[in-house]
Amino acid sequence: MLVVMSAGVAEAARVRVVHTRTRARVTVTVRPGFPLHRTLPAVVVRTGPVIRVAPRAYLAPVVFGAVVVASLPPARARVWTASESLDREDGWTDFSMDIDRRGNRLLLEIEKGPARLSFAEVVFDNGEAQVVDFNDKVHAKGIYSLLDFANGRKVDHVRVVASAAANETAIRVHLVS
16 A cells, blocks of 8 residues: 555656647738738747838749759858747747848758748848748758849848748748858
8 A cells, every 4th residue: 555655646746847839820910012912821920120121112022933052152152141940839930030231142941841931021121022922832951042132132131931841940041142
């Protein structure tokens, strides 16, 4: 009887960790003139940087071509890089990356596992915004050309709506000069 009681006490004293997610899902917020006219996913919005420039005018959307880049340019050519980790349990996530630098090209790197992407909104310092439409498709790990602007523009920020298609993934964006 003593053995049974001590086993019960040991079981009751064991620490249990329960993970709960209480992140609210909201409809993606877009400004008037946003060029994609489909139902956008409900998302978890991650708090991010303070946005200095709001989209003022939308350029024609660009359909993502999934153009694979063999390797990253040398570090000296990358003027800015940021990364966001995504977890499958979170589902669709809306996040922004503060860039505030001038460059010629944006690269998108998917790490750890595949990612499902809806769109990326690139906002330039003059308020023009270029939306890259991924059409909610899954893309494998790799480095992709996101957007080229050979005339050397100053990018204020990039907003991305994506989800992990595996247990976890990371989305890394590089601005190249």
